[in-house]
Structures are given as C-alpha cells and as structure tokens.
Amino acid sequence: MSAEPAAGAPLLTVRDLHVTYRTGAGPIPAVRGVDFDLAVGETLGLAGESGCGKSSLAGALLRLLPRGTDVSGSVLLDGEDVLTMRPGRLRAVRWTEMAIVFQGALHTLNPVQRVGRQIGEAIRLHSPRARGVSARVGELLELVGLPARRAQDYPHQLSGGQRQRVLIGLALACEPRLLIADEPTTALDVMVQAQVLRLLEDLQRELGLAMVFITHDLSTLAAVCRRIAVMYAGRLVEEGPSDAVFDAPAHPYTRALAAAFPVIGDPEFRMKPVGLAGDPPDPRELPSGCPFHPRCPAAVEVCPSVDVSLWPAGPGRRAACVHVPGAPA
Amino acid sequence: MSAVSVASPRRIAWQRRRRALGVAWREYRRHTPGMIGLAILVAAVLMALLAPVLADSAGLHAVNTTSNLAWANPAKFGPLGTDHLGRSIMTQFIWGSRISLLVGLAATLLAMVIGSVVGITAGFFGGWFEAVLMRLTEWFLVIPFLPLAIVLAAILGPSVENIILVIGITSWPFPARLIRSQVLTLKQRLYVDRARALGASNWHLMTRHILPNVSGLIIANTTLTVPVAILSETTLSFLGLGDPSRASWGKMLQEGFAAGALTQQAWWYYVPPGLGIMLVVLAFTLCGQALEEVLDPRLRDRRR
Amino acid sequence: MSARFVTLKVLGALATLAFVVAFNFFLFRIVEGDPVANLFRGRNLSQSQRAALTKQFGLDGSTGTQFVHYVEQTAQLNLGRSYTNNQPVAKEIWRKAGPTVALVGFSTLLSTVFGVMLGIAAAWRRRTKTDYAVTTFTMATYSLPDFWLGMLLLTGLAVGLGWFPVGGITDPNSDATGIAKLADQAKHMFLPALTLTLAYLGEYALVMRTSLLETMREDYLVLARAKGLRDVLVRNRHAVPNALLPVVTLIAINFGFVLSGAIAVEAIFSWPGLGLATYDALQGPDLPMLQGLFLVFSAAVIAANLFADLLYGYLDPRVRTA
Numbered sequence: 001m002s003a004e005p006a007a008g009a010p011l012l013t014v015r016d017l018h019v020t021y022r023t024g025a026g027p028i029p030a031v032r033g034v035d036f037d038l039a040v041g042e043t044l045g046l047a048g049e050s051g052c053g054k055s056s057l058a059g060a061l062l063r064l065l066p067r068g069t070d071v072s073g074s075v076l077l078d079g080e081d082v083l084t085m086r087p088g089r090l091r092a093v094r095w096t097e098m099a100i101v102f103q104g105a106l107h108t109l110n111p112v113q114r115v116g117r118q119i120g121e122a123i124r125l126h127s128p129r130a131r132g133v134s135a136r137v138g139e140l141l142e143l144v145g146l147p148a149r150r151a152q153d154y155p156h157q158l159s160g161g162q163r164q165r166v167l168i169g170l171a172l173a174c175e176p177r178l179l180i181a182d183e184p185t186t187a188l189d190v191m192v193q194a195q196v197l198r199l200l201e202d203l204q205r206e207l208g209l210a211m212v213f214i215t216h217d218l219s220t221l222a223a224v225c226r227r228i229a230v231m232y233a234g235r236l237v238e239e240g241p242s243d244a245v246f247d248a249p250a251h252p253y254t255r256a257l258a259a260a261f262p263v264i265g266d267p268e269f270r271m272k273p274v275g276l277a278g279d280p281p282d283p284r285e286l287p288s289g290c291p292f293h294p295r296c297p298a299a300v301e302v303c304p305s306v307d308v309s310l311w312p313a314g315p316g317r318r319a320a321c322v323h324v325p326g327a328p329a
Numbered sequence: 330m331s332a333v334s335v336a337s338p339r340r341i342a343w344q345r346r347r348r349a350l351g352v353a354w355r356e357y358r359r360h361t362p363g364m365i366g367l368a369i370l371v372a373a374v375l376m377a378l379l380a381p382v383l384a385d386s387a388g389l390h391a392v393n394t395t396s397n398l399a400w401a402n403p404a405k406f407g408p409l410g411t412d413h414l415g416r417s418i419m420t421q422f423i424w425g426s427r428i429s430l431l432v433g434l435a436a437t438l439l440a441m442v443i444g445s446v447v448g449i450t451a452g453f454f455g456g457w458f459e460a461v462l463m464r465l466t467e468w469f470l471v472i473p474f475l476p477l478a479i480v481l482a483a484i485l486g487p488s489v490e491n492i493i494l495v496i497g498i499t500s501w502p503f504p505a506r507l508i509r510s511q512v513l514t515l516k517q518r519l520y521v522d523r524a525r526a527l528g529a530s531n532w533h534l535m536t537r538h539i540l541p542n543v544s545g546l547i548i549a550n551t552t553l554t555v556p557v558a559i560l561s562e563t564t565l566s567f568l569g570l571g572d573p574s575r576a577s578w579g580k581m582l583q584e585g586f587a588a589g590a591l592t593q594q595a596w597w598y599y600v601p602p603g604l605g606i607m608l609v610v611l612a613f614t615l616c617g618q619a620l621e622e623v624l625d626p627r628l629r630d631r632r633r
Numbered sequence: 634m635s636a637r638f639v640t641l642k643v644l645g646a647l648a649t650l651a652f653v654v655a656f657n658f659f660l661f662r663i664v665e666g667d668p669v670a671n672l673f674r675g676r677n678l679s680q681s682q683r684a685a686l687t688k689q690f691g692l693d694g695s696t697g698t699q700f701v702h703y704v705e706q707t708a709q710l711n712l713g714r715s716y717t718n719n720q721p722v723a724k725e726i727w728r729k730a731g732p733t734v735a736l737v738g739f740s741t742l743l744s745t746v747f748g749v750m751l752g753i754a755a756a757w758r759r760r761t762k763t764d765y766a767v768t769t770f771t772m773a774t775y776s777l778p779d780f781w782l783g784m785l786l787l788t789g790l791a792v793g794l795g796w797f798p799v800g801g802i803t804d805p806n807s808d809a810t811g812i813a814k815l816a817d818q819a820k821h822m823f824l825p826a827l828t829l830t831l832a833y834l835g836e837y838a839l840v841m842r843t844s845l846l847e848t849m850r851e852d853y854l855v856l857a858r859a860k861g862l863r864d865v866l867v868r869n870r871h872a873v874p875n876a877l878l879p880v881v882t883l884i885a886i887n888f889g890f891v892l893s894g895a896i897a898v899e900a901i902f903s904w905p906g907l908g909l910a911t912y913d914a915l916q917g918p919d920l921p922m923l924q925g926l927f928l929v930f931s932a933a934v935i936a937a938n939l940f941a942d943l944l945y946g947y948l949d950p951r952v953r954t955a
Contacts, residue, residue, distance in 0.1 A: 091861040095860050154951070472656075473931060474890070474893055479923065591784055607778075
C-alpha cells in the first residue's frame with residue numbers, strides 16, 4: 001500500500017490502532033482505527049488539526065499514554081508488537097529502536113538538570129558501562145548544530161530553537177532507526193522553523209532514519225516527507241505520495257488544510273478568503289457516516305449515512321471520501 | 330426583567346452581581362466538606378451569640394460557685410463538669426466561644442485591611458514605594474510571630490483590644506505579599522492601560538479595576554487566615570497574655586494547666602476547649618478550600 | 634552558584650537582623666514612656682535611685698545616643714540582666730539553648746522526613762484510601778493547637794499509662810551518666826518531640842503531595858519514560874527532586890512557627906529550654922529576658938531563612954539568575 005515497493009518487510013506496521021481515554025465524563029475515543037506502514041528510511045508526514053488524535057497516536061506507538069488509557073490494535077516494530085511487549089523489553093526498545101522528539105516547550109526538559117546530563121542519562125541507560133559519554137554528548141550536540149559546551153546549560157538558558165535541537169540530539173542518542181517527531185517546529189518562529197526543518201531533513205538523509213513527522217502545518221511536510229497522511233476525528237482520511245497529495249488533494253479536508261496556509265506572493269490567494277467553517281467534532285458526539293460531512297463543501301446526500309473508509313484514489317493513494325474513483329458505488 | 334427595560338448601568342451591574350452570587354452559591358453547595366464547615370460555623374456563631382440565653386454568665390465568676398463541687402466530672406455535674414473553682418465548664422465553654430470567634434474575626438479583618446492596602450498600593454504604584462513596603466513586609470515575615478506577639482502583649486498589657494491589635498499587626502504580611510503579586514499580574518493586563526488612556530485616576534483604577542479582581546483572593550485568604558488568628562489567640566491566652574476578665578477557650582486551657590488538670594486527668598476540663606478550637610478551625614479551613622475552588626475555576630477542573 | 638547570589642542573600646539577612654535590633658530598641662523605648670519605671674514595675678524607687686539607674690542604663694542621653702549605646706551593647710552580646718535572678722540574659726539564654734535546639738532540630742527532621750514520605754505515598758496512590766487518610770490526618774493536625782496535642786499526649790501516655798516521664802529533661806532521682814543519661818534524656822524528650830513532629834507532619838505531607846501531583850503532569854516525565862527509564866526511577870530521579878523545592882521553602886517558613894510552638898510545648902512538658910524560659914519570663918514580666926529571647930528567636934529564624942534560600946538556590950538553577 002505504500003508508494004514504492006519496500007525493500008524487505010516494513011519497519012513499522014500499525015494495524016487497527018484504537019486509543020480511548022477513560023475520563024469521569026465517559027470514554028473519549030481519540031484514535032479510531034488507524035492503519036499504515038513505514039519502510040526502513042522512509043518518511044511519513046502526519047497532518048491534522050489539534051484534537052484529531054495525532055499526538056495520541058504518537059504516544060500510543062511507544063506506550064507513553066497515561067495509565068488507564070485503552071490502547072488496542074497492533075504496532076509491529078520489526079515484527080514485534082510493541083503493545084504486547086513485556087515491560088522490560090519495552091524499556092529496552094524505547095529510545096534504541098524508536099525515539100520521540102517532542103515539541104520543545106520549556107518543560108519538556110527537566111528544568112533543574114543540565115541538558116548534557118539529560119542526554120547522557122539516555123546513553124547510560126542503555127549502555128550502562130559506556131565510557132566517553134560526555135564526548136558522545138558533545139558529538140550529538142554538534143550534530144544538531146549546537147556547540148558542545150552547551151551541555152553545561154540548563155533548559156531555561158536556551159532559546160526555543162536551541163531546546164528543539166537538544167531534543168533532536170537527545171532522540172538520536174541511542175541511534176534509533178525510527179524517529180517520531182511530534183510537532184517539532186510548532187512553537188518556533190518561521191526563520192527558526194526553517195532551520196530545524198532543514199536539520200531534520202539532513203539528519204534523516206545522512207542517518208537513514210525512518211521518520212513519522214506529525215504536525216498541523218501541511219506546508220512543512222512537503223520538503224521533508226515522501227508520503228503524507230491526513231488525520232481527522234481519529235482516523236486517516238487520506239494517504240499518498242506528498243507531491244500528489246499536495247498538488248491534487250483527493251479528500252475535501254486535505255484540500256481545505258492545504259488552502260489554509262497562505263502562499264506568499266500568490267496574488268490570487270490574497271483576494272480569496274479561505275478557511276473552513278465550523279470546528280472539529282467532539283469525539284464523544286461524532287456525526288453519523290462521514291465525520292467530516294457537516295463542514296464539507298462537497299457533501300452529498302449519502303454522506304451522513306455512508307460508512308467511509310480508505311478507498312483507492314489513484315496510484316499509491318487512498319482517501320476516505322465517496323467522491324474518489326475507488327469508492328464503492 | 331421586562332423586555333423593554335431602561336435599567337441604569339448600575340442596576341444592571343448589581344443584577345449581574347446577584348446572579349453571579351447565586352451561581353457561586355450553587356457551586357459551593359456541591360462541595361460537601363465546605364457545607365459541613367459552614368454548618369459548624371453557623372452552629373458556633375449561634376452559640377456565641379446566644380450565650381446569655383444558653384448559660385448564666387454569673388457562673389463564670391468564682392465567687393458565685395463556691396457552693397459547687399470542684400473537679401466534678403460530667404457524671405456528677407453535667408453536662409461538662411466543673412473546674413477547680415467549682416465553675417461549670419459548659420458555661421465557660423459557651424461564653425468562651427465569644428472571645429475566640431471575636432478575636433479571630435476582628436484580628437483577621439485588621440490584618441486583611443492593612444495587608445490589602447499595602448499589597449494593592451505597593452503593586453500598583455511600584456517604584457521605590459513598592460520596594461520599601463516589600464522590604465518592610467519581608468522583615469515582618471521573618472520575625473517569628475509568637476515572640477513578637479509576646480513582647481508586644483507584655484508591653485501593651487492584657488486586654489481583648491490589645492490581643493486583636495497584636496495578632497492583626499503580626500499577620501498582615503502574608504496577605505500583603507499575595508495580593509501584591511496578583512496586582513502585578515493584573516497591572517500587565519491591557520484594560521488598566523486602556524482605562525488610564527481614557528483618563529481614569531489612580532483611585533478609580535485601584536477601586537474599580539484592581540480591587541474587584543483581587544477580592545476573590547482576599548476572600549479566600551480571609552477564610553484561611555481566621556484559623557491562624559484563632560489559634561494565635563488560643564496560644565496567647567494560654568501563655569497568660571489574654572484578657573483575665575473574659576473567658577476564652579485558650580484561657581480555660583491555661584487555668585486548667587495551672588491548676589493541675591493534667592495530673593488530675595480531669596479530661597472534661599481541657600478536652601472541650603481544644604475540641605472546640607479544632608472544630609472551628611477545621612470548619613474555616615473547609616470553607617476556605619471550598620471557596621477557593623468556587624472562585625478559581627482552574628482548581629475546580631482538577632478535582633475531576 | 635554565583636558569589637553574587639550568595640552575597641546578596643547574606644546582605645539581605647544582615648539587613649533584616651539590623652532591622653530587628655532597631656525594632657527591639659524602639660519597641661522598648663517608645664511604647665512605654667519611662668524604661669526605668671518599666672523595668673522596675675511594681676517596685677518603689679526613690680528619686681535618687683531612679684536617677685542612678687537611669688544613668689547606669691545609659692538612659693540619660695538623647696534617643697540617638699541611647700540607640701548607639703544599645704547597639705554597642707548588643708554587638709558585645711550584652712543583653713542586660715534578668716529581672717528574676719539578676720543573671721546576665723545572654724548567659725541564661727546560652728545555658729538554656731541546648732535543649733531547645735535538640736527538641737526543635739529533632740522534630741523538624743522527623744516531621745520533614747516522614748511528611749515527605751507520606752506526601753509521596755499519597756500522591757503516587759492518588760484517590761485511594763492512603764491518599765484520603767493522609768489528607769484527613771493533615772487537616773486534623775493542622776486544626777488543633779499544638780500544645781493541646783501535647784496536653785493530650787501528656788495525660789494519656791505519661792500520667793495515664795505511665796509510659797513516659799511527666800516532665801523535665803532528666804529523672805531527678807537518678808545520677809546516671811554517659812549513655813544512660815542520654816537515654817534518660819531521650820525518654821524525656823520523646824513526648825514533646827512527638828507533639829511538635831505531629832503538629833507539622835501533616836503540612837509537609839500535604840505540600841509534598843500537591844507539589845508532586847503538579848510535577849507529575851510535567852512533560853519531562855513523559856520524556857524520561859520514553860527514554861526507557863523505569864517508573865520508580867522516573868519518580869525518584871525526576872519527579873521527586875523537582876517536587877521537593879516547595880518543601881524546602883516550607884521548612885524555612887515553618888521554622889518560626891515551630892520555635893513559637895516550642896514555647897508552649899516546653900511549658901507543658903517542663904522542658905528546660907528557651908521556650909520554658911519565655912514562659913517563665915512572662916510571669917514577671919521579665920522584660921530584659923523577653924527582649925533577649927525575642928532577639929535570639931528572630932536571629933535564629935533569619936539564619937534558617939538564609940540557609941533555606943541558599944539551599945533552594947543550589948537546588949533550583951532557575952532562581953540563581955533571577
């Protein structure tokens with residue numbers, strides 16, 4: 001189902017992933033059945049508005065969600081299901097096979113420890129008898145474009161962009177094969193965003209990392225990712241090669257998402273008001289049929305009653321809309 | 330609320346306030362510990378107010394009780410027995426509640442007024458004025474309360490007014506500091522600048538804009554300061570600095586201790602006053618916590 | 634931790650101490666008109682005696698010179714003479730400081746350590762019986778007067794059950810020395826220490842619990858788990874150290890209250906420390922003694938606050954650059 005035939009089995013296979021939070025007000029389904037594959041060294045972008053479930057998805061992949069959250073389905077990492085791993089195996093796999101880069105907010109790092117020590121902790125955890133840890137920490141910092149002496153700094157002494165770089169360096173500490181980047185550029189201003197994106201691009205290429213890049217900003221995915229998936233109300237609504245999805249979105253939501261970000265210098269854009277009316281649906285009260293139909297400009301009569309799922313929408317593409325060619329009649 | 334009402338802005342503001350109070354009360358009612366605290370407080374205040382009806386004040390003076398059995402336990406002289414001078418413990422308990430509550434409330438009022446004035450003006454005016462006031466506050470905070478209170482009380486002499494004064498002037502730094510932080514945050518909000526641009530005077534700004542927004546903090550702080558004041562009065566009375574002519578729960582403990590109630594194991598002498606204090610303080614604390622949750626929506630969400 | 638940070642804090646503490654000394658002076662002079670009459674309240678003095686005493690206390694100069702005189706004397710640790718036994722106040726205080734240091738130090742240690750442990754247990758098992766038990770216990774102990782708790786313990790365990798001595802620091806009938814003497818003193822210290830410990834235990838537990846609950850929401854804990862850290866290590870290495878910060882502040886804030894509490898508690902248990910000295914001084918009132926004690930108590934609290942400030946600066950790097 002991916003764009004190119006993968007060399008060997010996929011690195012990551014997610015099947016029927018469900019994440020439901022248990023709250024005092026009742027269960028809240030954040031992820032409602034997601035499937036995708038990721039090959040070695042492949043990059044997948046995951047886009048969607050806040051609340052669509054993408055961060056829950058990221059957390060579920062490494063079982064980092066709070067206790068009491070229901071996670072079902074399978075997450076096969078090199079054939080092993082992360083969701084059923086024993087705790088010891090899970091801890092060993094974390095960071096060495098799969099690592100996460102969080103949004104670099106101030107409290108993502110422990111405020112009372114120097115950043116070098118926090119990176120070193122990851123290294124020492126998985127190689128208890130490692131020597132030359134501080135040298136390695138210095139290498140990692142330089143790899144992400146920071147001077148090695150920054151290891152002595154505390155998180156509050158670094159700028160947002162620098163913290164983000166530290167988080168990236170930290171994620172690479174144990175040489176994982178898969179990196180999940182959860183909104184790594186969201187809190188940064190545009191110039192720094194571009195720098196960090198370029199850094200991620202370079203690292204991915206140099207180190208052959210497989211990457212899942214999560215964001216709400218579709219435009220940042222274009223350069224970095226080979227494939228893009230779009231998420232809405234806990235499910236994938238479109239998936240395909242990034243240029244194809246960008247140039248000719250198959251799903252109306254993707255179209256709206258792509259149009260929402262201004263293209264600088266495009267005179268036509270300045271005159272057209274764009275933006276999608278309404279808000280994402282409350283996960284506890286989802287619309288019937290296609291969850292997007294109340295806001296969809298292309299909605300037709302069958303939409304509220306059809307059980308949409310990802311249908312073929314072109315070569316290597318899928319979309320969950322009745323209008324795509326592969327949809328059942 | 331007629332369809333075509335030409336109510337003045339003031340009327341509307343008052344209607345809105347009444348409605349807000351109603352909402353706040355309903356929210357408060359849902360808080361069981363807060364309701365328990367409120368019930369206890371109402372009972373205590375009623376007891377204090379109805380003291381002349383509930384117990385004869387003549388029983389407080391030893392000269393009137395020489396005929397009574399001294400050190401009688403509740404079985405022999407109900408309902409709470411007698412002390413070493415034959416006076417009814419129950420009478421003392423009922424009348425003692427007055428001082429404990431009065432001093433607690435009055436001293437807190439004094440502390441809150443001073444603290445609010447200091448906190449609001451310091452935060453509002455800033456500059457060296459604030460620096461001086463804050464230094465003063467810090468100094469007062471560091472000085473240990475009881476030794477200071479003892480020295481002051483020893484010099485001023487024992488009387489109810491002096492005790493209120495002493496507790497009041499040793500307690501104002503706590504609210505002052507909290508209020509000033511809040512004012513600093515509020516000052517940064519745009520509406521203060523906007524009002525100033527419209528020509529509002531400092532007085533207007535402080536009373537109409539800042540004060541209403543810190544009043545929640547002040548109220549919550551008051552309910553949490555009263556317990557401290559009551560406990561302070563108890564301790565000061567126990568140490569002999571209270572008004573010797575008025576009964577108070579702290580004084581009961583002091584007299585009991587001095588008369589050897591502990592070695593006599595006359596539990597009916599020293600358990601009721603302590604229990605009374607504990608219940609009243611607990612009640613205020615519960616109400617204070619409930620109020621905090623009602624007034625601060627963030628705390629409310631955390632409970633769920 | 635920079636020298637600048639330390640210097641600023643130390644200077645601040647010295648300034649506060651200076652304020653206390655000045656405050657002490659003016660309190661005495663301004664509140665009551667004639668200090669000599671004050672000192673010798675209740676005694677009849679002839680004119681010549683009064684004049685002689687005024688001169689002796691250096692009270693015949695202007696307020697300014699009196700103040701300088703007072704500061705000089707205080708700096709030399711001359712705090713006047715006790716009015717009850719005419720001994721130098723400084724010597725009396727020095728003599729009686731030991732028992733109070735032992736009592737307050739020990740109970741602070743116990744209430745902090747056990748309070749923190751209880752707080753961690755309550756936070757980690759939120760909404761379970763442990764949590765509710767700790768919260769209820771805290772509210773109960775916070776609401777009762779600490780000396781009243783002492784009274785109950787005294788009658789219950791000492792007078793009633795006879796498990797502990799009724800007062801004092803040593804058994805007057807025994808002449809034990811060395812370890813046996815220490816054991817005897819420890820037995821006498823048990824109840825007063827228990828009283829002070831219980832009085833503040835709840836508060837530490839509550840603050841630790843709240844602090845830990847807030848810390849547990851922080852993102853860096855998720856990151857620590859993601860790195861592969863075991864839950865216990867996440868808690869102990871990342872959550873608890875951060876959550877302890879407010880507890881450090883609380884120790885400083887409480888120190889003044891614990892000292893104050895010791896006054897009444899020592900009175901109840903006849904523990905021969907500074908608290909009992911204060912209680913006795915109140916019977917006079919022995920004003921020089923009270924003043925000296927006030928100065929010493931304040932200095933102790935200032936020192937404790939300074940220590941806590943420096944400790945906090947060491948633990949939390951964000952504060953150092955403020």
